Amino acid sequence: MTTSRLGAEAVTVGYGGDPVVRDLTLDIPDGLVTTIVGPNGCGKSTLLRTLARLLAPTSGRVRLDGDAITDVPTREVSRRLALLPQSPIAPEGLMVRDLVGRGRHPHQRWFRQWSPADEDVVEQALRLTDTWELRDRALDQLSGGQRQRAWIAMTLAQDTDLVLLDEPTTFLDLAHQVEVLDLVSRLNRERGRTVTMVLHDLNLAARYSDRVVVMHDGAVVTQGAPREVFTVDLLQEVFGLTADVLDDPRTGLPIVVPVSAPTPAPTR
Amino acid sequence: MATLHATPLRLGGLSWLVPVRAALVSLVGAGVLFFLVAIDLAVGDFPIPVGDVVRTLFGGGDEGQRFVVMELRLPQTAVAVTVGASLGLAGALTQTLARNPLASPDILGVTDGAAFGAVLVIVVAGGSGYGGGLVSGQLQEIGLPIAAFIGALGTALLLYLLSWRRGLDMQRLVLVGIGLGATLTAATAYLLVNARIQDAASAQVWLSGSLSARGWEHGRPVLITLAVLVPLSLLLIRSLNAMLLGDDAARGLGVRLQLTQLGVLIAAVGLTSVAVAAVGPLEFVALVVPQVALRLCGASRPPILASMVAGAVLVVGADVITRAVLPFALPAGIVTAAVGAPYLIWLLVRANRRRTA
Numbered sequence: 001m002t003t004s005r006l007g008a009e010a011v012t013v014g015y016g017g018d019p020v021v022r023d024l025t026l027d028i029p030d031g032l033v034t035t036i037v038g039p040n041g042c043g044k045s046t047l048l049r050t051l052a053r054l055l056a057p058t059s060g061r062v063r064l065d066g067d068a069i070t071d072v073p074t075r076e077v078s079r080r081l082a083l084l085p086q087s088p089i090a091p092e093g094l095m096v097r098d099l100v101g102r103g104r105h106p107h108q109r110w111f112r113q114w115s116p117a118d119e120d121v122v123e124q125a126l127r128l129t130d131t132w133e134l135r136d137r138a139l140d141q142l143s144g145g146q147r148q149r150a151w152i153a154m155t156l157a158q159d160t161d162l163v164l165l166d167e168p169t170t171f172l173d174l175a176h177q178v179e180v181l182d183l184v185s186r187l188n189r190e191r192g193r194t195v196t197m198v199l200h201d202l203n204l205a206a207r208y209s210d211r212v213v214v215m216h217d218g219a220v221v222t223q224g225a226p227r228e229v230f231t232v233d234l235l236q237e238v239f240g241l242t243a244d245v246l247d248d249p250r251t252g253l254p255i256v257v258p259v260s261a262p263t264p265a266p267t268r
Numbered sequence: 269m270a271t272l273h274a275t276p277l278r279l280g281g282l283s284w285l286v287p288v289r290a291a292l293v294s295l296v297g298a299g300v301l302f303f304l305v306a307i308d309l310a311v312g313d314f315p316i317p318v319g320d321v322v323r324t325l326f327g328g329g330d331e332g333q334r335f336v337v338m339e340l341r342l343p344q345t346a347v348a349v350t351v352g353a354s355l356g357l358a359g360a361l362t363q364t365l366a367r368n369p370l371a372s373p374d375i376l377g378v379t380d381g382a383a384f385g386a387v388l389v390i391v392v393a394g395g396s397g398y399g400g401g402l403v404s405g406q407l408q409e410i411g412l413p414i415a416a417f418i419g420a421l422g423t424a425l426l427l428y429l430l431s432w433r434r435g436l437d438m439q440r441l442v443l444v445g446i447g448l449g450a451t452l453t454a455a456t457a458y459l460l461v462n463a464r465i466q467d468a469a470s471a472q473v474w475l476s477g478s479l480s481a482r483g484w485e486h487g488r489p490v491l492i493t494l495a496v497l498v499p500l501s502l503l504l505i506r507s508l509n510a511m512l513l514g515d516d517a518a519r520g521l522g523v524r525l526q527l528t529q530l531g532v533l534i535a536a537v538g539l540t541s542v543a544v545a546a547v548g549p550l551e552f553v554a555l556v557v558p559q560v561a562l563r564l565c566g567a568s569r570p571p572i573l574a575s576m577v578a579g580a581v582l583v584v585g586a587d588v589i590t591r592a593v594l595p596f597a598l599p600a601g602i603v604t605a606a607v608g609a610p611y612l613i614w615l616l617v618r619a620n621r622r623r624t625a
Contacts, residue, residue: 016434049516052520053519054516054519054520074522074524075522076522077522078521083516083517083520084517085516085517088513088514088516088517089367089512089513089514089517090512090513090568091367091568091569093566093568094568095568098274098568099513102509102513102521103521105521105523106521106522108506110502110503110506111283112282112283113285113506114276114278114283114285115281115283116278118283119276155520158520
C-alpha cells in the first residue's frame, strides 16, 4: 500500500470562464517520480499549479497531509512543498548563491535571516546540483542547463519532501534536458524527494518516471508505469499521433517513434 | 566586487545578512551628505565658514551663528534631507515591486496626482487672499498638504484597480500609470489656464518644486512618515527579494503576494505624497536615485538604505546649487529635472537597444 501526502480530490479549476480541469482526482505517491503528460492545453500545468496552491479550485480540494491545502498557512505550505514555476525570472546580475539562498525564505524570519543551518542546506543544495563552483557567478552568465540546475538547487534549499517542477526542460537542448532530468532522478533516488513534474517529451517521461499520468481535456485518461501507459492506441487516442512503441534494448522502457505518412524525397 | 558579499551577522540565535558593499556605499554617502549639509548651512546672505557651521551643529559657535544656522537655515536643509530620503525610498520600493526601473512614483502618476490636488487647492481656495501664493489664506496652508496626499492616494488607488487582472499586472501598472499621469497633468494645466493670474503664478512656483522658505512645519510630517514607513519597508524587503523571482516562485516560497504588494504601495504613496506636499513635485528624484544606488552597490535590486542616502545627497546638492552656485534664483526641482531627464532618455535608449540586440 503506497502512501500519498499530496493529491487532488474531485478538483475543478480554471481561470474564470470554462474550467480547465474538471472533477479530477489524483494521488501523488510518496517517494516516486510522477510525470504528468498530455497534449497542449490539456490542463497539466493548471493541475500542477493547483497542487502547489497557486490556484484555488472552484470545487473539490487539494489535500496536503490530510488537510485541505487552502487551510494550511502559506508559509507552512512552502515548508512542505517546493515549486519550480515554468518560466521563473531573475533580476540582472543575481548571483547563483543568492538565488539558492532565497530557497531558505520560508525558514527565515527578519531576526533570523541567515542561520548556520541555512548555510549548510544551501551548500548541500549547491553541491548536489553541481553548481557549487558556479556560486559566485551571475545567473545570466550561465548556460541554460546550468541555470536550470541553479533553480532546482533553490527548490532543494527549500528543504521539502515534495517537489513540483513545471516543464523543467523547456528551452533546453537535448543534452541539457538529460542533464536536468538526471539531476531530478538523483533528487529522488539519493534524497528521497517525491517529485511531480510536467514534461512534454514522451520518451523522456518514459525514461525518467516511476509513474506517468496522461491527461486529456482536463481529465486523467490513464496512469501507471510508463510501460503500461504508453500504447499505440493511447497515443492515437490522446495525442492524435500515429506511432510505434518500441522497447529500448538497454532499459526495456518504451520508446515512442512517430510514424508519418511517407513523403517522397524531392527530386533535383 | 564579487568578494564583497552579504556577510552574516550572528548574535546568539539571531542572524542578519549585511550587504557589505551597500553598507559601505551608504556610509560614504552619509559622509558626502554631511559635507553637503554643512555647505548648505554655510551659504546665504550671511555666509558662515563651514568649520564654524560644523562647530555650531555640535553646540559651539556664537549666538549670531547659532541663530542663523539652527533657526534660519537648518529647517530648510532638514526638509531637503528628509524629502530626498523619502523620494529615494519610494522609488526603490516601487521599482523593486514592479521589477522595472521606470516604475517610480513620478512616472506612475502618483506625483502628478499629488500636484493636481495641491494646485486645485491653490486655485480654488486662492480666491480669498490677494496675491494668493502659499503664504496667504489659512485654508491653503492647511489644505495643501492634505490635498496633495488625497490626490496621490486617489491616483494610487485608481492605478491599483486599473492594473488588476487576476492579480497585479506589473506591465499594466507602468502603462496605466503613464496614462494617469498624462491625464492629471492635463487637468492641472486646465486649472492653471482658468485660474486668476496670481494663483496660477504661485501654483507654478509650487509645481517647479521649491525648497526655499521651508520650515519645521514642512519637515515634521516628512520625518514622522519616514519614522513609520522605513521600518515597514525593512520588514517588506525580504518578501520583495523573493518576488523578484516572479509571482509564482514567490508564492512557492511562502510569500503572501497581495499583502506585500499592498504594503509596498501604501508605503510608496505615503512617502511620495508627504514629500510632494512639503516641497512640490521634485521631478525625477525617485526615478534616478534608486538606479544610481543600485549601480553603486552592484546589487540585484535598488538598495533601501543607499537609495535614501543618495536621495538626500541629490536634493541637498540641488539646494546648494540653486542657492549658492547659480547667479539667479531657481527652484530645486528644475535642477533635479536637469539631472534626471537625460538619465531617463539614456534608460529608454538602453532598454530599446537591448530589446533589438
